[in-house]
Each structure stands twice: as structure tokens, then as C-alpha cells.
Amino acid sequence: MEENKLTPRDQLKTYFETGKHPTQNQFSDLIDSLRHKEDVQTKKEMMIFLNQMAYIDNTFIYYSLNNVGDLEIQIVVTSSDEEDQVITMRDSTKMGTVRQYLLGSAPYTIKIKKITGGGDLKGTEYYSLGYQLSASYYIRRLFGNNLPAIPDGYDFGELNNYNIPIEIHKEDIQHKVSVVNTNIKFINKTEIPIQYRAYSQYWGDKYKTEDSVTDHYDVWDFLYLYYNADLREINQSIQCNVYDADLDTPLVAGVLYAGQSQDAWWGGQVEKVRNIRIECNYIINEN
Incomplete structure (x- = not known):
């Protein structure tokens, strides 16, 4: 086979039709037409491949x-x-x-x-x-x-x-940084699946439904709270109240509005609190 010139696929198939006896050269054509796992792609081949990948929805x-x-x-x-x-x-x-x-x-x-x-x-x-x-x-x-x-x-x-x-x-950071912990107790009094997450400077947690303990940093001892919930199928809004669990006093509240779905409902900010409790419940009178 001429160097760098591949035998067409349809022609290769004819070498192995019933009753035929492929020659040594025909077997060589077949092997040269395949890619061996140890073959190294040329830069041109790699560029062609990457350009093709740009049009495919790959993760x-x-x-x-x-x-x-x-x-x-x-x-x-x-x-x-x-x-x-x-x-x-x-x-x-x-x-x-x-x-x-x-x-x-x-x-x-x-x-x-x-x-x-x-x-x-x-x-x-x-x-x-x-x-x-x-x-x-x-x-x-x-x-x-x-x-x-x-x-x-x-x-x-x-x-x-x-x-x-x-x-x-x-x-x-220009400061020695240490870990501080805030215990979060989460109570959902509705039938709607609600997730919460805490976020701070250089620290953020995944969405959760269970109680958790943060390991954020003392240089930025505050937490932003967010909620993830789909309320498109209900006509009652939900309010998530945050309390200082030690003093049982309210700190902040976030409202999740009926008929809407968001993965980042704003829930407010708390600072320098070691134990908080989040309670989510329907808003009975919204007027």
C-alpha cells in the first residue's frame, strides 16, 4: 500500500469475501488501515480530533x-x-x-x-x-x-x-487562620423538600437536609444561609426562621415564595453564633 494512503473500507471487505484467500499484501493493507493502541497521534490528528470535540456536548x-x-x-x-x-x-x-x-x-x-x-x-x-x-x-x-x-x-x-x-x-491571608464550628439544627415543618447550605469567606458547604456542623474560619466568623426548594406547585409561601439556639432568640428570616423555584433562596446572615436552629414553615397569612 502506498505510504500514507489508506485502502478504502469497502475495498478491504472484498479481500475477505467467502471463497477468497487474502494475500500477504492484502493483510498488510488491513493492518495498516487500523490504529494500534500504542500508536501516537500526530499533532495534526490531535488538532482535528479536538476541533471535532468542540461540536459535541461532552461533560x-x-x-x-x-x-x-x-x-x-x-x-x-x-x-x-x-x-x-x-x-x-x-x-x-x-x-x-x-x-x-x-x-x-x-x-x-x-x-x-x-x-x-x-x-x-x-x-x-x-x-x-x-x-x-x-x-x-x-x-x-x-x-x-x-x-x-x-x-x-x-x-x-x-x-x-x-x-x-x-x-x-x-x-x-496575612493572618493565621483557625477553624471555628457552628452547629446547625434544621427543622422542616412542611411537606415540601427544602435543602439549606451555609457559606462564608473561603468556605462553603453543600446543600443538606440533615443537621450539620460547619468548619469555617475565625477570620470571617459569619455565615450566609441559602435554601433550595421548588414551590411551583403550591400556593403558600414558606418562611425559614433562624434562631440563636442557646438564647432561643430570632436572628434572621428568609422567605420562599409560592409558585417559584430557586436553588439559592436568600436566608440571611448570622455572625459569631455557635449554635443555630433553622425552622421552615408555611406562612399562613401573607397579607
Whole structure:
């Protein structure tokens, strides 16, 4: 076969029709027409492939690790119809944002398998991890130095969109940062599924329905509260009241309006409270 000229597929099939005896050259044509798993794609082939991928709705992770030295994070992506996919994220300062396509179909579960390296932090420097699960759902964590490491098995949350940005960089906070805890008790007195989440500077939690304990930071000892609920099928609004559980005094309240659905209903802000209670109930008289 002439170099770089492939035999057409229909012609290859004729070599193996019933009663025929393929020649050595014909077998060579067949082998040369296939791609071996050890073949290395040329730059041109890779560019053609990437251009084709741009027109396909593929789910992907895109990440940037800026000035993090030898820090490496391995994550495991799980879907229901493919084997687990392990992705190793390394410093991408020179490359910029790295895109990694995901195998299988959504929803995906993303967990940290292992974190290695990253021991060159100064006294008030920390690694900042941030990722976004939807347009209004952003989560952050600080780790390194005196702060607890992000544990193996840390669950990013379920990914249903077509992409998830992950960003890690080194941050000099100018203060020594410590963890503070706020206990959150959640009581939903309605039949409507309601989730809540707490968010603070450099810290954010996933949506939950169960009681929880925050591990936000003393330099920013406040919490923003949000709710996720679908009220399109009911004609009563819901109010979620937040109390100081130690003093049993009201702090803030958020209203979830009938006939609407949101994944980020605003619930108010609380500051320097160690125990809070959230109670959600229907608003009986809305006038």
C-alpha cells in the first residue's frame, strides 16, 4: 500500500469475501488501515480530533492550579455506565486552564483520591480550593499550613451540568487562620423538600437536609444561609426562621415564595453564633 494512503473500507471487505484467500499484501493493507493502541497521534490528528470535540456536548472538568509547586491532587470520577476515571491535577501555571473530558454519562460523583506534595507554605499562606457545581452553587475550602488537610474521599458533590471548574491557588491571608464550628439544627415543618447550605469567606458547604456542623474560619466568623426548594406547585409561601439556639432568640428570616423555584433562596446572615436552629414553615397569612 502506498505510504500514507489508506485502502478504502469497502475495498478491504472484498479481500475477505467467502471463497477468497487474502494475500500477504492484502493483510498488510488491513493492518495498516487500523490504529494500534500504542500508536501516537500526530499533532495534526490531535488538532482535528479536538476541533471535532468542540461540536459535541461532552461533560468535562476544567482546572487551573496556579503557583502550587509540587502539589498534586488525584480525583476519581464515577458514573453509572463507565469504569472510574482517575484524573491527576498538577500545577498548570504555564499551561493555563486544563480541560479533561469525562467518560460515561451524568450524574457524576467526584471525590478526592489522594493529595500529595505542597509543603512550601509560609506562616500565613494557604491553598485555596474552589469549585462550582452550578451557576449559583460555589464551594471553597482553605487547606495547608496549620489548617486540616482535605481528607481522602472528600466528596465534591454530584455533577449534572456539562462542566465543572476547579481552581486552586496559593493565598497569603496575612493572618493565621483557625477553624471555628457552628452547629446547625434544621427543622422542616412542611411537606415540601427544602435543602439549606451555609457559606462564608473561603468556605462553603453543600446543600443538606440533615443537621450539620460547619468548619469555617475565625477570620470571617459569619455565615450566609441559602435554601433550595421548588414551590411551583403550591400556593403558600414558606418562611425559614433562624434562631440563636442557646438564647432561643430570632436572628434572621428568609422567605420562599409560592409558585417559584430557586436553588439559592436568600436566608440571611448570622455572625459569631455557635449554635443555630433553622425552622421552615408555611406562612399562613401573607397579607
